[in-house]
Amino acid sequence: MSDTQNLFAKLDSDARKNGYFLNPDSAFTMELVEGLLANEKRFGHQACPCRLADGNRQEDLDIICPCDYRDADLDDFGACYCALYVSKDIAEGKAKAEPLPDRRPMKRDERQQFREKKAGTGASGLSHPVWRCRVCGYLAARDEPPGVCPICKATKDRFDRFM
Template identity: 60%
Template sequence: MSESLPTPEQIDALYKRLDEEAEAGGYHLNPDREMTRRLVEGLLANQARYGYQACPCRLADGDKEADLDIICPCDYRDPDLDEHGACYCSLYVSEAIVKGEHKVRPVPERRPDDPAQRRQALKPVQAEPGAGVPVWRCRVCGYLCARDNPPGVCPICKAKRERFEQMRLTVVLSA
């Protein structure tokens, strides 16, 4: 298969942009610069090959619809950061890893093998008490997000995770 390789300038440019965006949003790129550079190179290779930046460490199908959950940042980044301190390919890592308190270890694949199961997460949730994804509120700035756990840092005001509270939502239907 003939492919034009990303140039060093393209890699540097995307590396810089992703790093700035990560830091602005309370995330961190892997401090192992050699590894991060290779992962960024893989993203660019996938961009050229498929037209989107599929995870460099997963086998993309080439059908965008089928690959939506593994377009970087993938659907699995936040739970993997919570549980393993790194996303699947280790492009994104926790603060503890940035500080050198932990090492990056292989992250087991949490993406379901069965494509039908990947889509389940995207179906509307049943309106039952306790069902669905919890909503977290930053007590400092009011930022809201719906995910299993609050983010490590508020992407808006940079308040730490412990400043988040889980919201109890009441839905009032007007006539």
């Protein structure tokens, strides 16, 4: 299999396991997967193919696919910004993915705020902090997030403090 087919198969399998759906328009989806691979090749990380990435991982952290804005866009529009991830209705052909406005804040500190708002304000009385994998939602109660998500293999920097 080609790199594109391999990555597509992995994304598709991860999506199904975690309750997400890839765009059923396979030509469209394959082109997005090629975009992710192109970004991995030139930046070392899979930045969103539909946004202008900086190339620096720290700058791009919020738009490494799946981006911080995926779930909110799925809730509001039935698709992520690229329409790589879509709602069940779109996956089943009952609705069509349309272009949507980019909710990524222009300012860096607002991107941080978006992430922190998602992460919650923290609960007291817990023996350990709880970390949430932004890619698949896996929760880990420990002092530090795991180096690699045991569920989806996302790296440590994709975790946020959840509680």
